[in-house]
Amino acid sequence: MDDLxxxxxxxxxxxxxxxSFSRAxxxxxxxxxxxxxxxxxxxxxxxxxxxxxxxxxxELTAAGRALYREAQFxxxxxADVRKLxxxxxxxxxxxxxxxxxxxxxxxRLPEVLKLFQHHYPDIEHVxxxxxxxxxxxxxxxxxxxxxxxxxxxxxxxxxxLDLVSEPFAICLPATHPLAAKRxxxxxQLAEDDFIFFSRAFSxxxxxxxxxxxxxxxFYPKVKxxxxxxxxxxxxVSQGLGVSIVPQCLSRSGMAGLRFLPFDHGxxxxxxxxxxxxxxxxxxxxxxxxxxxxxxxxxxxxPAG
Numbered sequence: 001m002d003d004l005x006x007x008x009x010x011x012x013x014x015x016x017x018x019x020s021f022s023r024a025x026x027x028x029x030x031x032x033x034x035x036x037x038x039x040x041x042x043x044x045x046x047x048x049x050x051x052x053x054x055x056x057x058x059e060l061t062a063a064g065r066a067l068y069r070e071a072q073f074x075x076x077x078x079a080d081v082r083k084l085x086x087x088x089x090x091x092x093x094x095x096x097x098x099x100x101x102x103x104x105x106x107x108r109l110p111e112v113l114k115l116f117q118h119h120y121p122d123i124e125h126v127x128x129x130x131x132x133x134x135x136x137x138x139x140x141x142x143x144x145x146x147x148x149x150x151x152x153x154x155x156x157x158x159x160x161l162d163l164v165s166e167p168f169a170i171c172l173p174a175t176h177p178l179a180a181k182r183x184x185x186x187x188q189l190a191e192d193d194f195i196f197f198s199r200a201f202s203x204x205x206x207x208x209x210x211x212x213x214x215x216x217x218f219y220p221k222v223k224x225x226x227x228x229x230x231x232x233x234x235x236v237s238q239g240l241g242v243s244i245v246p247q248c249l250s251r252s253g254m255a256g257l258r259f260l261p262f263d264h265g266x267x268x269x270x271x272x273x274x275x276x277x278x279x280x281x282x283x284x285x286x287x288x289x290x291x292x293x294x295x296x297x298x299x300x301x302p303a304g
Contacts, residue, residue: 006078008042009071011035012050016068019058094282095124099135100148102230106248107164107270109148112293116286123282131227133201139275145283150229150246151269152204157276161287163294165267168212169259171236171245179258186244186262190218193241195232198225209244212264233257 015024015035025032043050050064060068098116100109116125128144135147139158154160170186172179178188194213199206206225213220223241226232230252232243237256246268250259272290274283290296 004042004045004074006075008038008045009075011038012042012064013068013071013075015039015051015058016060016064016071019060021058095126096145096282096286097126097128097143098146098148099128099130099138099144101132101135101150101270102129102228103150103246103248104148104270106251108293112290115289115293119289120285129228131198131201136273139273142275142278145274145278146286147273149271149273150202150205151271152202154273158273159276160271160273161290161296162269162271163290163296165269166247167261168244168264168266168268169247169250170262171233171243171249172258172260173236173239173242174256174258175239176242176258178260181260184260184262186212186216186264187218189242190216190220192221193223194220195224195226195235195241195243196220196222197229197232198227200225201227208266212244212266215264230254 011024011028014027015021018024018027021032021035025035028035039051046063046067048063049061050067052059052061096116098113113125113127116123130138130144130147132147132149132152135144135149136152136154136158138144139147148163151160151162170184170189178184194209196209197205210220224235226235229245229249232245233249233252233254235241236243237254245259247259248268272287274287
């Protein structure tokens with residue numbers, strides 16, 4: 001029935017329910033001749049008589065009764081498909097894949113995700129914890145719709161919107177001799193083993209930490225590297241070294257750690273990224289919600 005015109009099916013269903021061309025024409029707001037012609041077209045298309053017409057009444061044939069049952073299903077399905085496509089086009093239905101770095105869990109990401117699910121319950125939100133480099137690559141390839149990353153340079157067609165910036169903190173195991181201090185100077189750790197964010201996965205953060213140590217007058221002894229900030233903090237908690245981490249990790253509740261402020265001029269920045277090539281209503285609606293959560297509604301265009 002792929003070649004059936006939904007309009008003809010709708011006309012037939014109304015005639016079948018009214019068993020009268022005149023009443024059906026009134027319901028459909030058309031005159032009788034076009035209605036009679038439409039039913040004839042449908043019969044010719046199917047190669048079957050659907051109605052028995054007499055001067056006094058209209059009755060369904062066996063073929064007509066079978067078509068009436070099927071036509072109701074087809075018309076409902078047709079309406080459902082149209083509604084589904086319209087909702088997807090409007091950004092109200094479908095699937096969206098969202099990447100995030102673990103530290104975003106302490107930078108209001110749970111609040112953002114709850115709003116996504118509240119405002120768009122018919123959209124499936126697929127969450128993937130990935131480091132920034134992995135997210136950038138996936139967004140470029142179309143395997144990810146939105147990414148919550150640590151600040152990294154991105155090139156068109158990717159766009160980036162800076163969401164939050166905060167200072168770094170020194171991260172020490174609770175057993176460290178300096179853990180009881182309220183504030184430190186970074187050079188006090190010049191002889192310690194350091195745990196850095198992996199250079200392979202974020203040259204930006206590796207170089208940021210390195211530059212802070214160099215500005216403090218020493219070259220750090222980097223003994224271990226990790227792909228996620230939470231992994232960095234976990235290694236520190238096991239006494240495997242010290243580190244410099246985003247201040248938000250102090251809200252992680254991880255045991256065995258001390259986070260201490262120190263003087264520096266760097267900020268840890270998190271951004272939202274997406275691809276202009278894949279942009280759609282569904283992206284725009286979610287990006288606008290993110291703007292609202294981070295107080296960026298009405299701000300200028302996102303930084304590239």
